[in-house]
Amino acid sequence: xxxxxxxxxxxxxxxxxxxxxxxxxxxxxxxxxxxxxxxxxxxxxxxxxxxxxxxxxxxxxxxxxxxxxxxxxxxxxxxxxxxxxxxxxxxxxxxxxxxxxxxxxxxxxxxxxxxxxxxxxxxxxxxxxxxxxxxxxxxxxxxxxxxxxxxxxxxxxxxxxxxxxxxxxxxxxxxxxxxxxxxxxxxxxxxxxxxxxxxxxxxxxxxxxxxxxxxxxxxxxxxxxxxxxxxxxxxxxxxxxxxxxxxxxxxxxxxxxxx
Amino acid sequence: xxxxxxxxxxxxxxxxxxxxxxxxxxxxxxxxxxxxxxxxxxxxxxxxxxxxxxxxxxxxxxxxxxxxxxxxxxxxxxxxxxxxxxxxxxxxxxxxxxxxxxxxxxxxxxxxxxxxxxxxxxxxxxxxxxxxxxxxxxxxxxxxxxxxxxxxxxxxxxxxxxxxxxxxxxxxxxxxxxxxxxxxxxxxxxxxxxxxxxxxxxxxxxxxxxxxxxxxxxxxxxxxxxxxxxxxxxxxxxxxxxxxxxxxxxxxxxxxxxxxxxxxxxxxxxxxxxxxxxxxxxxxxxxxxxxxxxxxxxxxxxxxxxxxxxxxxxxxxxxxxxxxxxxxxxxxxxxxxxxxxxxxxxxxxxxxxxxxxxxxxxxxxxxxxxxxxxxxxxxxxxxxxxxxxxx
Ligand SMILES: Cc1cc2nc3c(=O)[nH]c(=O)nc-3n(C[C@H](O)[C@H](O)[C@H](O)COP(=O)(O)OP(=O)(O)OC[C@H]3O[C@@H](n4cnc5c(N)ncnc54)[C@H](O)[C@@H]3O)c2cc1C
Ligand SMILES: Cc1cc2nc3c(=O)[nH]c(=O)nc-3n(C[C@H](O)[C@H](O)[C@H](O)COP(=O)(O)OP(=O)(O)OC[C@H]3O[C@@H](n4cnc5c(N)ncnc54)[C@H](O)[C@@H]3O)c2cc1C
Numbered sequence: 001x002x003x004x005x006x007x008x009x010x011x012x013x014x015x016x017x018x019x020x021x022x023x024x025x026x027x028x029x030x031x032x033x034x035x036x037x038x039x040x041x042x043x044x045x046x047x048x049x050x051x052x053x054x055x056x057x058x059x060x061x062x063x064x065x066x067x068x069x070x071x072x073x074x075x076x077x078x079x080x081x082x083x084x085x086x087x088x089x090x091x092x093x094x095x096x097x098x099x100x101x102x103x104x105x106x107x108x109x110x111x112x113x114x115x116x117x118x119x120x121x122x123x124x125x126x127x128x129x130x131x132x133x134x135x136x137x138x139x140x141x142x143x144x145x146x147x148x149x150x151x152x153x154x155x156x157x158x159x160x161x162x163x164x165x166x167x168x169x170x171x172x173x174x175x176x177x178x179x180x181x182x183x184x185x186x187x188x189x190x191x192x193x194x195x196x197x198x199x200x201x202x203x204x205x206x207x208x209x210x211x212x213x214x215x216x217x218x219x220x221x222x223x224x225x226x227x228x229x230x231x232x233x234x235x236x237x238x239x240x241x242x243x244x245x246x247x248x249x250x251x252x253x254x255x256x257x258x259x
Numbered sequence: 260x261x262x263x264x265x266x267x268x269x270x271x272x273x274x275x276x277x278x279x280x281x282x283x284x285x286x287x288x289x290x291x292x293x294x295x296x297x298x299x300x301x302x303x304x305x306x307x308x309x310x311x312x313x314x315x316x317x318x319x320x321x322x323x324x325x326x327x328x329x330x331x332x333x334x335x336x337x338x339x340x341x342x343x344x345x346x347x348x349x350x351x352x353x354x355x356x357x358x359x360x361x362x363x364x365x366x367x368x369x370x371x372x373x374x375x376x377x378x379x380x381x382x383x384x385x386x387x388x389x390x391x392x393x394x395x396x397x398x399x400x401x402x403x404x405x406x407x408x409x410x411x412x413x414x415x416x417x418x419x420x421x422x423x424x425x426x427x428x429x430x431x432x433x434x435x436x437x438x439x440x441x442x443x444x445x446x447x448x449x450x451x452x453x454x455x456x457x458x459x460x461x462x463x464x465x466x467x468x469x470x471x472x473x474x475x476x477x478x479x480x481x482x483x484x485x486x487x488x489x490x491x492x493x494x495x496x497x498x499x500x501x502x503x504x505x506x507x508x509x510x511x512x513x514x515x516x517x518x519x520x521x522x523x524x525x526x527x528x529x530x531x532x533x534x535x536x537x538x539x540x541x542x543x544x545x546x547x548x549x550x551x552x553x554x555x556x557x558x559x560x561x562x563x564x565x566x567x568x569x570x571x572x573x574x575x576x577x578x579x580x581x582x583x584x585x586x587x588x589x590x591x592x593x594x595x596x597x598x599x600x601x602x603x604x605x606x607x608x609x610x611x612x613x614x615x616x617x618x619x620x621x622x623x624x625x626x627x628x629x630x631x632x633x634x635x636x637x638x639x640x641x642x643x644x645x646x647x648x649x650x
Pocket of ligand 1: 129
């Protein structure tokens with residue numbers, strides 16, 4: 001079974017997030033980046049499925065030059081091949097355009113299953129999997145906390161607050177997985193060394209038959225018009241209970257429109 | 260992941276590493292932070308390691324055990340990568356780095372360098388995978404800095420060897436499957452790979468330590484322990500054998516100590532900024548800034564020395580007096596950094612809720628083992644003057 005896993009390269013959440021002043025896009029150049037933590041889960045799931053079926057895992061990332069790091073990390077974890085779509089024109093793409101690029105790249109690959117994370121850790125819209133399935137004309141099942149492949153079908157479990165759903169779709173399908181599905185492995189030294197010899201291809205828009213005007217900020221349906229840092233937290237208000245503590249609390253909560 | 264903690268990497272040390280080295284460092288850091296760091300303070304407090312064999316197996320899966328050796332299932336990585344591994348492990352706890360040093364640089368290295376082919380194939384792959392644990396017995400109750408007078412003896416008996424004696428302060432001793440034992444023979448000091456299951460071999464854990472509490476230290480007793488000929492190291496005679504192994508492990512200590520220092524420095528830095536007294540952060544007082552600046556300076560210098568020694572080791576030009584420079588400087592300065600960090604944390608500095616006093620206490624052992632401060636001072640003195648001041 002061939003599994004394509006979409007992985008995103010995101011700024012390290014431990015470092016300060018900055019935005020480029022010119023176009024309000026996330027600054028991905030001056031910050032250390034990494035494989036989005038939530039995308040380690042689909043990689044792990046793909047590796048387990050591939051192990052069980054003697055299959056192949058191909059990771060796909062769309063992003064700037066350094067996004068190779070995300071692909072490399074997945075290769076170190078055990079993925080077999082990687083594709084990195086890189087083109088300056090892609091900078092500033094919104095979710096629609098990103099899904100277009102991903103779909104065009106996937107169309108060039110052989111696959112039985114496409115796995116994604118539940119959301120990226122930076123944009124975190126969680127819409128790319130759905131858009132991707134739509135563009136590829138494939139069934140999508142989202143937010144899987146369990147995934148099995150049975151007789152040409154993908155079967156997932158989705159845990160809601162009130163219920164647990166079992167959902168199936170015929171293959172090929174797009175499946176997004178949550179952080180409950182497994183415990184991602186970390187790369188071992190053997191994995192790190194093996195990754196150096198694994199194929200990592202870089203594709204441009206041209207390779208995908210796309211043109212610059214279909215992607216990037218110019219083609220975006222949405223624009224981030226401004227970004228502002230959340231104001232620093234101010235000191236809390238201490239309520240001293242002089243018999244009327246309860247009333248004061250309610251007053252505070254009501255004042256903040258919390259009740 | 261910010262590998263070298265931008266907050267304390269004023270000098271831009273991160274730039275000295277290549278991508279492969281960063282990948283190795285990141286892998287160890289990820290494993291150590293997720294699998295060991297959350298538990299180690301508790302192990303330290305209880306003076307034990309929960310499931311040490313499970314831990315060894317996980318370290319084996321990662322690939323750190325004997326990582327700088329080649330063949331026999333070892334990863335064959337560089338000295339720099341081994342150093343970075345020690346740095347990240349000891350940033351979590353010196354006891355964990357000790358476990359790995361003893362397994363990889365003392366026990367495995369001794370077998371790999373000096374052992375018979377039978378011994379190598381029997382032990383090395385299992386030790387690299389973490390399925391077997393090794394220890395290294397040189398020190399005795401009455402012979403520490405001067406092991407030449409050791410009283411453990413091995414005598415030939417037909418084609419076998421029979422060993423009698425005792426070893427003291429042996430890391431991993433009680434959990435080891437194989438012990439590298441150095442003993443007097445009629446042909447001088449020789450080394451043996453002794454399966455710990457051999458009748459007459461026993462290990463008792465040493466209690467009451469206030470340092471390296473998340474590390475197992477044992478006393479070994481050998482009473483008519485009989486091993487076959489293939490267990491003796493064929494070529495090596497005299498103290499050169501064990502001293503070569505110690506130089507290997509010591510190189511890891513040069514790096515590891517800086518890991519403990521890094522953790523204490525960054526903990527103290529964060530604490531000083533967050534903690535306010537007299538209406539301002541304690542980091543805002545000149546006295547605190549003096550401490551932080553001195554800690555930073557020694558950290559950067561120690562890292563540069565470690566890096567330099569690693570590049571020499573990779574180039575094959577590292578001499579043992581150079582390792583002494585690193586061991587003496589880096590452990591001494593790391594300990595000073597940890598002690599200063601402790602003062603910055605005030606009362607919290609003595610609590611196991613913070614890593615500082617644990618690292619500080621651990622480094623007291625590291626200061627003594629692998630050659631005491633005094634021994635390395637004399638090594639350096641001799642290298643400079645040509646005069647031996649040991650006796
Ligand atoms: C702060 C911020 C706000 C934004 N707001 C909007 C907005 O309102 N509207 C809009 O259209 N765009 C917006 N964007 C841009 C958008 O987030 C990105 O363009 C991104 O490519 C798609 O969305 P996501 O990161 O939210 O992905 P999600 O939909 O959260 O990602 C889900 C999964 O899709 C896959 N995936 C996503 N991106 C990639 C990739 N580049 N390569 C490989 N796999 C990938 C991964 O498997 C991931 O786990 C915003 C970006 C930021 C940083
Ligand atoms: C936690 C821990 C783990 C250990 N693990 C191992 C292990 O796995 N295997 C192993 O073989 N050993 C191990 N050791 C032992 C360690 O290597 C010895 O403790 C060390 O070599 C010092 O020996 P000693 O304790 O007998 O001190 P001594 O040699 O008795 O020294 C006492 C003091 O005298 C000083 N001194 C001695 N000679 C001179 C001199 N000529 N001039 C000036 N000063 C001098 C020393 O520097 C020291 O300050 C371990 C020790 C500890 C604490």
